[in-house]
Amino acid sequence: MLEMYLFINPIGDVCYHTEQQILKLVESSTEKVRFRFIPLLNMESVQAVMEQKKIPQNDLAARNQLVTNIYHAALDFKAALFQGKKRGRNFLLSIQRQAELHDGTYSDEIALQAARESNLDLEMFLNDRNSEFAARSFMKDQRTAAEMMVTHHPTVVLYNVKGYDCGIALDACQSYKTLKEVFAGQVPTGLNGKDHCHKTQINSFLQTNQTPLKLKINSNNH
Numbered sequence: 001m002l003e004m005y006l007f008i009n010p011i012g013d014v015c016y017h018t019e020q021q022i023l024k025l026v027e028s029s030t031e032k033v034r035f036r037f038i039p040l041l042n043m044e045s046v047q048a049v050m051e052q053k054k055i056p057q058n059d060l061a062a063r064n065q066l067v068t069n070i071y072h073a074a075l076d077f078k079a080a081l082f083q084g085k086k087r088g089r090n091f092l093l094s095i096q097r098q099a100e101l102h103d104g105t106y107s108d109e110i111a112l113q114a115a116r117e118s119n120l121d122l123e124m125f126l127n128d129r130n131s132e133f134a135a136r137s138f139m140k141d142q143r144t145a146a147e148m149m150v151t152h153h154p155t156v157v158l159y160n161v162k163g164y165d166c167g168i169a170l171d172a173c174q175s176y177k178t179l180k181e182v183f184a185g186q187v188p189t190g191l192n193g194k195d196h197c198h199k200t201q202i203n204s205f206l207q208t209n210q211t212p213l214k215l216k217i218n219s220n221n222h
Contacts, residue, residue: 016096029183039074079128163187
Protein backbone atom coordinates (compact mmCIF):
# COMPACT_ATOMS: atom_id res chain seq x y z
CA MET A 1 0.00 0.00 0.00
CA LEU A 2 1.26 3.46 -0.89
CA GLU A 3 1.67 5.89 1.99
CA MET A 4 1.45 9.58 1.16
CA TYR A 5 2.02 12.63 3.34
CA LEU A 6 1.09 15.96 1.80
CA PHE A 7 2.48 18.95 3.71
CA ILE A 8 0.34 22.00 3.10
CA ASN A 9 -0.49 25.57 4.02
CA PRO A 10 -4.02 25.26 5.47
CA ILE A 11 -5.03 28.61 3.97
CA GLY A 12 -2.86 28.52 0.82
CA ASP A 13 -4.43 28.83 -2.62
CA VAL A 14 -1.52 27.00 -4.29
CA CYS A 15 -1.95 24.09 -1.88
CA TYR A 16 -5.73 24.15 -2.42
CA HIS A 17 -5.46 23.57 -6.16
CA THR A 18 -2.65 21.03 -5.74
CA GLU A 19 -4.72 19.03 -3.24
CA GLN A 20 -7.64 18.86 -5.64
CA GLN A 21 -5.38 17.45 -8.37
CA ILE A 22 -3.85 14.90 -6.02
CA LEU A 23 -7.24 13.80 -4.66
CA LYS A 24 -8.35 13.11 -8.23
CA LEU A 25 -5.22 11.01 -8.78
CA VAL A 26 -5.89 9.10 -5.56
CA GLU A 27 -9.48 8.40 -6.60
CA SER A 28 -8.36 6.98 -9.95
CA SER A 29 -5.32 5.15 -8.55
CA THR A 30 -4.79 1.48 -9.32
CA GLU A 31 -2.85 1.29 -6.06
CA LYS A 32 -4.29 1.38 -2.56
CA VAL A 33 -3.31 4.69 -0.98
CA ARG A 34 -3.24 5.77 2.64
CA PHE A 35 -2.71 9.50 2.83
CA ARG A 36 -2.60 12.40 5.26
CA PHE A 37 -2.71 16.15 4.84
CA ILE A 38 -0.27 17.73 7.29
CA PRO A 39 -0.26 21.49 8.03
CA LEU A 40 3.26 22.92 7.92
CA LEU A 41 4.44 26.09 9.64
CA ASN A 42 8.11 27.06 9.73
CA MET A 43 10.32 30.01 8.88
CA GLU A 44 11.00 28.81 5.35
CA SER A 45 7.33 28.26 4.52
CA VAL A 46 6.30 31.63 5.95
CA GLN A 47 9.02 33.40 3.97
CA ALA A 48 7.89 31.63 0.79
CA VAL A 49 4.29 32.75 1.30
CA MET A 50 5.44 36.33 1.89
CA GLU A 51 7.42 36.23 -1.34
CA GLN A 52 4.45 34.81 -3.23
CA LYS A 53 2.20 37.58 -1.89
CA LYS A 54 4.91 40.22 -2.44
CA ILE A 55 4.96 41.14 1.27
CA PRO A 56 8.24 42.84 2.29
CA GLN A 57 10.34 40.48 4.42
CA ASN A 58 10.92 43.25 6.97
CA ASP A 59 7.19 43.79 7.54
CA LEU A 60 7.05 42.16 10.97
CA ALA A 61 3.38 42.96 11.56
CA ALA A 62 2.39 41.22 8.33
CA ARG A 63 4.68 38.28 9.12
CA ASN A 64 3.18 37.83 12.59
CA GLN A 65 -0.35 38.04 11.25
CA LEU A 66 0.45 35.45 8.59
CA VAL A 67 1.91 33.10 11.21
CA THR A 68 -1.16 33.64 13.39
CA ASN A 69 -3.56 32.90 10.54
CA ILE A 70 -1.75 29.74 9.46
CA TYR A 71 -1.41 28.51 13.04
CA HIS A 72 -5.07 28.99 13.93
CA ALA A 73 -6.20 27.47 10.63
CA ALA A 74 -3.97 24.47 11.33
CA LEU A 75 -5.44 24.00 14.81
CA ASP A 76 -8.95 24.23 13.38
CA PHE A 77 -8.08 21.63 10.76
CA LYS A 78 -6.79 19.32 13.50
CA ALA A 79 -10.00 19.90 15.47
CA ALA A 80 -12.08 19.03 12.40
CA LEU A 81 -10.07 15.83 11.90
CA PHE A 82 -11.12 14.68 15.36
CA GLN A 83 -14.58 14.19 13.84
CA GLY A 84 -13.33 11.98 10.99
CA LYS A 85 -10.83 12.16 8.13
CA LYS A 86 -13.43 12.88 5.45
CA ARG A 87 -14.97 15.74 7.41
CA GLY A 88 -11.51 17.02 8.19
CA ARG A 89 -10.51 17.04 4.51
CA ASN A 90 -13.76 18.76 3.56
CA PHE A 91 -13.12 21.37 6.25
CA LEU A 92 -9.60 21.97 4.95
CA LEU A 93 -10.74 22.43 1.36
CA SER A 94 -13.49 24.78 2.52
CA ILE A 95 -11.21 27.11 4.52
CA GLN A 96 -8.69 27.16 1.67
CA ARG A 97 -11.39 28.01 -0.87
CA GLN A 98 -12.72 30.80 1.36
CA ALA A 99 -9.24 32.11 2.16
CA GLU A 100 -8.53 32.37 -1.56
CA LEU A 101 -11.61 34.55 -1.94
CA HIS A 102 -10.50 36.72 1.00
CA ASP A 103 -6.88 37.25 -0.08
CA GLY A 104 -5.44 34.68 2.31
CA THR A 105 -7.05 36.00 5.48
CA TYR A 106 -8.55 33.74 8.13
CA SER A 107 -11.27 34.38 10.68
CA ASP A 108 -13.83 32.76 12.96
CA GLU A 109 -16.45 33.37 10.29
CA ILE A 110 -14.48 31.33 7.75
CA ALA A 111 -13.92 28.55 10.29
CA LEU A 112 -17.58 28.34 11.29
CA GLN A 113 -18.75 28.40 7.68
CA ALA A 114 -16.37 25.54 6.89
CA ALA A 115 -17.54 23.64 9.98
CA ARG A 116 -21.17 23.92 8.85
CA GLU A 117 -20.32 22.90 5.27
CA SER A 118 -18.45 19.87 6.61
CA ASN A 119 -21.30 18.83 8.92
CA LEU A 120 -19.20 19.14 12.04
CA ASP A 121 -20.64 19.10 15.52
CA LEU A 122 -20.15 22.82 16.22
CA GLU A 123 -19.99 22.55 20.01
CA MET A 124 -17.36 19.83 19.82
CA PHE A 125 -15.42 21.77 17.18
CA LEU A 126 -15.38 24.96 19.25
CA ASN A 127 -14.07 23.06 22.25
CA ASP A 128 -11.47 21.09 20.31
CA ARG A 129 -10.00 24.03 18.39
CA ASN A 130 -8.76 25.54 21.68
CA SER A 131 -7.67 22.27 23.27
CA GLU A 132 -4.18 21.22 24.29
CA PHE A 133 -4.75 18.03 22.32
CA ALA A 134 -5.08 20.00 19.08
CA ALA A 135 -1.92 21.97 19.87
CA ARG A 136 0.03 18.79 20.69
CA SER A 137 -1.22 17.15 17.50
CA PHE A 138 -0.02 20.17 15.51
CA MET A 139 3.42 20.05 17.11
CA LYS A 140 3.63 16.34 16.35
CA ASP A 141 3.05 17.24 12.70
CA GLN A 142 5.96 19.69 12.81
CA ARG A 143 8.22 16.99 14.21
CA THR A 144 7.11 14.67 11.41
CA ALA A 145 7.99 17.36 8.88
CA ALA A 146 11.41 17.79 10.49
CA GLU A 147 12.11 14.06 10.43
CA MET A 148 11.21 13.95 6.73
CA MET A 149 13.31 17.08 6.03
CA VAL A 150 10.27 18.96 4.70
CA THR A 151 10.73 22.73 4.76
CA HIS A 152 8.17 24.08 2.27
CA HIS A 153 4.66 23.45 1.06
CA PRO A 154 3.17 21.83 -0.86
CA THR A 155 5.53 18.87 -0.50
CA VAL A 156 4.45 15.27 -0.94
CA VAL A 157 6.36 12.40 0.68
CA LEU A 158 5.66 8.88 -0.59
CA TYR A 159 6.55 5.48 0.82
CA ASN A 160 6.30 2.00 -0.73
CA VAL A 161 6.81 3.39 -4.23
CA LYS A 162 7.49 0.75 -6.86
CA GLY A 163 11.20 0.55 -7.63
CA TYR A 164 12.30 2.35 -4.45
CA ASP A 165 13.22 0.95 -1.05
CA CYS A 166 13.08 4.39 0.60
CA GLY A 167 10.68 7.29 0.79
CA ILE A 168 10.74 10.00 -1.86
CA ALA A 169 9.94 13.68 -1.39
CA LEU A 170 8.61 15.80 -4.24
CA ASP A 171 7.46 19.34 -4.88
CA ALA A 172 3.75 18.64 -5.28
CA CYS A 173 3.29 21.51 -7.74
CA GLN A 174 5.92 20.27 -10.17
CA SER A 175 5.50 16.52 -9.94
CA TYR A 176 2.12 15.74 -11.52
CA LYS A 177 3.61 13.39 -14.13
CA THR A 178 5.62 11.52 -11.48
CA LEU A 179 2.64 11.24 -9.15
CA LYS A 180 0.48 9.98 -11.99
CA GLU A 181 3.05 7.23 -12.64
CA VAL A 182 3.22 6.31 -8.95
CA PHE A 183 -0.56 6.05 -8.57
CA ALA A 184 -0.70 3.94 -11.72
CA GLY A 185 1.67 1.43 -10.11
CA GLN A 186 4.58 2.32 -12.39
CA VAL A 187 8.21 2.99 -11.53
CA PRO A 188 8.46 6.81 -11.54
CA THR A 189 10.88 8.35 -14.03
CA GLY A 190 12.92 11.51 -13.85
CA LEU A 191 13.85 11.32 -10.15
CA ASN A 192 17.33 12.05 -8.81
CA GLY A 193 19.16 11.73 -5.51
CA LYS A 194 17.76 14.86 -3.93
CA ASP A 195 14.25 13.40 -4.15
CA HIS A 196 15.17 10.60 -1.72
CA CYS A 197 14.42 10.73 2.00
CA HIS A 198 17.41 8.79 3.21
CA LYS A 199 18.17 10.32 6.59
CA THR A 200 16.62 12.28 9.44
CA GLN A 201 17.39 15.93 9.87
CA ILE A 202 15.85 18.47 12.22
CA ASN A 203 15.31 21.63 10.24
CA SER A 204 16.52 25.04 11.38
CA PHE A 205 13.05 26.03 12.55
CA LEU A 206 13.08 23.39 15.31
CA GLN A 207 16.81 23.63 15.96
CA THR A 208 16.35 27.21 17.11
CA ASN A 209 13.28 26.28 19.19
CA GLN A 210 11.30 28.91 17.30
CA THR A 211 8.15 26.84 17.37
CA PRO A 212 4.86 28.47 16.30
CA LEU A 213 3.86 28.56 19.96
CA LYS A 214 6.82 30.84 20.71
CA LEU A 215 6.28 33.18 17.78
CA LYS A 216 4.08 36.20 18.27
CA ILE A 217 0.57 34.90 17.75
CA ASN A 218 -2.59 36.89 18.20
CA SER A 219 -4.78 34.52 20.22
CA ASN A 220 -7.73 36.89 20.05
CA ASN A 221 -8.73 35.36 16.71
CA HIS A 222 -10.07 32.28 18.50
